[in-house]
Amino acid sequence: MSSIDPTARIEDGAVIGEGTTIGPYCVxxxxxxxxxACTLTAHVTVSGHTRIGANCVISPxxxxxxxxxxxxxxxxxxxxEIGSGCTIREGVTMNIGTVKGGGLTRVGDNGYFMNNSHVGHDCTVGNNVIFATSATLGGHVEVGDFVYIGGLSAVHQFTRIGPQVMVGGVCGVRGDVIPFGLVNGQYAALEGLNIIGMKRRKFTRERLATVRAFYQRLFHGPGIFAERLEAAQPMAKDDPAIAxxxxxxGDGKHRPLCLPAGDGH
Structure with a gap:
């Protein structure tokens, strides 16, 4: 049975799942x-054509x-659309999509969105992400699974952030970030691989060594980046992460690739 505080305003047509608690002054x-089994603690607004999965906790x-x-x-x-098991803290905003962007903003399961973080229109956000305080996505951003975005960081519209990326705090992310990448700095630059995250995903020491060797060859080897990228293609068979x-x-379309600082190629 659902529990709805008498001060909450539930418009006709809204669907409230079994066991969900709607706290004071929610709209x-x-x-x-x-x-x-969701909990909307108090003063939460859910508007538009919005679907929220089970077991989410949403703060004032x-x-x-x-x-x-x-x-x-x-x-x-x-x-x-918001998946199940998400924690959405105080002041978080998530917007519906636009027609030109496909009409859908989608957030996956088990996300943790700290206070005042923002998911813009037409974004696609994966599972098990963490957005720290005031982490912000512009429109049409794609974020993979197990991504961490640091506090006060902002991602430019149409940018892609691959799975298992870590974005440091106070970063302006203007280019696509490779899967497993670690980026930092005022205008985010690629600083290496998210080794801690890869270990958490059970990468063996041998796999880490293989992917590190590929990374060094691609981003710090001799020649211009386009030449290094071409030369690295056969390494796709060495490890699924490299592929x-x-x-x-290869799938990049709208934004340049985020590269190490000083590598303009």
Whole structure:
């Protein structure tokens, strides 16, 4: 049985899952669907065509499903989908999509979104991510699984962040970050591999050595980057992580690749 505080406003048409608690002064729009066993502690706003999975905990003043912050938006019926098991802390904002961006903002399972973090319109965010305080995504950003984005960092629109990336604090991320990458600095530069994260994903010492050798050859070897990239293609067979990085680079469309500082090639 759901528990709804008498001060909460639930519009007709909203769907509230079994065992969900809606706390004081929450506002739930008519097109919202909230899964089972969620907790909206107080003062949470869920608007638009928003679907939230089971077992999410949402803190005060989170605003989910608001209109995209895009000047072209004209009130179209676009969506926000949030997976199960997410923790959404105070003041977090997540916007619905735009028609030109596909109409959907999607957030995966088991994310931890610290206070005042933001997921912009048409973003796709993977599973098991952590957004620290005020981590911000512009529109159309793609974020892979097991990504950590540090506090006060902002990601430029249309940028891709591969799986298992770590972004340091106070970074402006303007280029695509390879899977397993570690980026840092005011304008984020690639500093190496996220070795701690890779160990947590059970990479053996042998695999780490193989991927490190590939990384050094690709990003710090002789010649210009395009030549090194071409020469590194046969290494895809050496480890699935290497193949994933090379595929990610090859799929780039909108933004340049985030490279080590000083490597403009």
């Amino acid at each position: 739930i729009g008519s097109n919202a669907v909230i899964g089972e 003043f989170a605003a989910l499903g608001g209109p995209p912050q895009d000047l072209s938006y004209r009130g179209e019926s676009t969506r926000l 994933e990085i090379l595929t990610f680079i």
